[in-house]
Amino acid sequence: MPKFYLQTYGCQMNVNESGVVRRVLDDAGFTETPDEQDADVLLMMTCSVRSHAEQRALGRLGTFRALRSERPGRVVGVLGCMAQRFGRNLVSDHRADIVVGPDEYLRLPELIAGVRAGTTGLVATCQTDVCYDSVLPARGLSQGGHRPQMPVSALVTVMRGCDNFCTYCIVPHVKGRERSRSLASILTEAERHIADGVKDITLLGQNVLAWRDGSRRFPELLDAVASALPATRIRFLTSHPRDLDAGLLEVMRRLPNVCPSIHLPVQSGSDPILARMNRGYTREEYLAKVALCRKYLPDVSLTTDVLVGFPSETEDDFRSTLDLIEQVRFDFAYMFRFSLRPGTGAERITPKVSEADAGRRLSRLIEVQNRITAGRNRELLGQTLELLIESPSPRDSGWLGRTITNKVVIVKGACAPGELVRCRVERINGWTPVAEVHARTAAVC
Numbered sequence: 001m002p003k004f005y006l007q008t009y010g011c012q013m014n015v016n017e018s019g020v021v022r023r024v025l026d027d028a029g030f031t032e033t034p035d036e037q038d039a040d041v042l043l044m045m046t047c048s049v050r051s052h053a054e055q056r057a058l059g060r061l062g063t064f065r066a067l068r069s070e071r072p073g074r075v076v077g078v079l080g081c082m083a084q085r086f087g088r089n090l091v092s093d094h095r096a097d098i099v100v101g102p103d104e105y106l107r108l109p110e111l112i113a114g115v116r117a118g119t120t121g122l123v124a125t126c127q128t129d130v131c132y133d134s135v136l137p138a139r140g141l142s143q144g145g146h147r148p149q150m151p152v153s154a155l156v157t158v159m160r161g162c163d164n165f166c167t168y169c170i171v172p173h174v175k176g177r178e179r180s181r182s183l184a185s186i187l188t189e190a191e192r193h194i195a196d197g198v199k200d201i202t203l204l205g206q207n208v209l210a211w212r213d214g215s216r217r218f219p220e221l222l223d224a225v226a227s228a229l230p231a232t233r234i235r236f237l238t239s240h241p242r243d244l245d246a247g248l249l250e251v252m253r254r255l256p257n258v259c260p261s262i263h264l265p266v267q268s269g270s271d272p273i274l275a276r277m278n279r280g281y282t283r284e285e286y287l288a289k290v291a292l293c294r295k296y297l298p299d300v301s302l303t304t305d306v307l308v309g310f311p312s313e314t315e316d317d318f319r320s321t322l323d324l325i326e327q328v329r330f331d332f333a334y335m336f337r338f339s340l341r342p343g344t345g346a347e348r349i350t351p352k353v354s355e356a357d358a359g360r361r362l363s364r365l366i367e368v369q370n371r372i373t374a375g376r377n378r379e380l381l382g383q384t385l386e387l388l389i390e391s392p393s394p395r396d397s398g399w400l401g402r403t404i405t406n407k408v409v410i411v412k413g414a415c416a417p418g419e420l421v422r423c424r425v426e427r428i429n430g431w432t433p434v435a436e437v438h439a440r441t442a443a444v445c
């Protein structure tokens with residue numbers, strides 16, 4: 001039985017796309033191995049969002065090629081966004097055997113068989129409207145090399161692609177146009193996860209609020225999934241601020257198992273930069289959405305993405321971003337330095353910001369947000385929280401639990417994955433809350 005090794009780079013969407021690949025290969029009679037030396041097929045799921053991610057993947061491809069030299073007949077494949085962006089160049093310049101874009105994973109067994117039969121350089125990068133509706137993603141291997149028996153959380157991709165064309169973003173260029181899975185197939189997949197013991201489901205999409213099925217929109221999907229699975233925590237990711245409205249927040253307020261946490265990427269606090277990014281909202285409109293979130297859900301946790309060093313960003317623009325960060329007090333932020341992606345609208349925007357200025361701005365931003373995140377978490381001190389236990393803590397003898405607002409807490413005391421425990425936050429370690437178990441609870445809400 002041929003064995004495959006799969007390495008994943010990039011975002012949660014890629015984690016789930018790797019799950020699709022695992023299922024396709026499982027069904028075709030392959031087995032996964034955690035050991036690249038043991039593999040007949042070496043695959044990487046790649047990310048093109050930043051240049052650095054691509055460079056890392058190309059470096060890793062060198063290792064895969066070396067392994068192929070050691071054992072001729074091994075198959076080396078590049079999957080995902082880089083496969084779509086580089087196409088045949090990954091064969092000619094980087095000597096991959098197969099190159100498979102995001103819409104072509106169902107063809108993997110056939111392509112691998114083609115290489116094993118002696119044909120190399122097989123490239124499948126057609127863009128279609130595939131949603132992998134009937135493919136239940138398989139989970140990755142645990143450290144022991146086995147598929148976990150009792151997963152606690154699962155991702156369910158509800159839509160793919162994006163039509164927004166933010167000028168810094170490669171996603172619409174490599175993942176194609178927005179397309180949604182049917183409500184019925186999403187519910188079927190969610191229910192199968194619950195039957196496997198999952199307690200926490202994240203509805204996933206590049207632009208999740210753009211989901212639609214006929215006349216139904218995302219709030220109806222959220223309502224349907226959360227109502228069908230009342231003992232399961234339901235989250236969603238990633239929301240475009242322009243599409244967030246009172247209808248969505250009303251569903252979140254009404255259904256107690258919809259987690260009051262929203263990831264709402266702002267990217268910049270400056271109107272001229274937001275306009276050049278083609279984000280579709282102004283600073284004031286963004287702040288109004290934040291106020292709306294907090295009006296409907298007073299305890300909501302808000303997280304964001306921020307990009308610094310976008311072409312033409314001045315010190316004043318950057319100060320506006322810092323000011324917005326201070327004003328909103330996000331619970332957490334993913335902060336990045338702009339990385340120019342070939343073919344995106346940002347190529348035409350000048351002047352470029354120097355690496356030194358972008359780096360200095362990023363350091364300052366991280367300093368400010370880290371202080372805010374630590375302060376936000378300190379507000380939990382002394383509170384009793386309901387935590388869903390996910391896994392043993394990798395750094396100490398405790399466990400990692402998650403609040404309904406999506407904060408990770410270290411838990412001291414006897415626990416098991418999937419258990420719901422009530423804990424009192426006793427101290428803050430760095431910025432991570434540490435809590436002691438007080439009681440166990442039966443239901444999520």
Ligand code: SF4
Pocket residue numbers: 162163164165166169170171172206207240
């Ligand atoms: S909304 Fe913008 S940043 Fe998000 S995936 Fe679409 S183009 Fe990229």
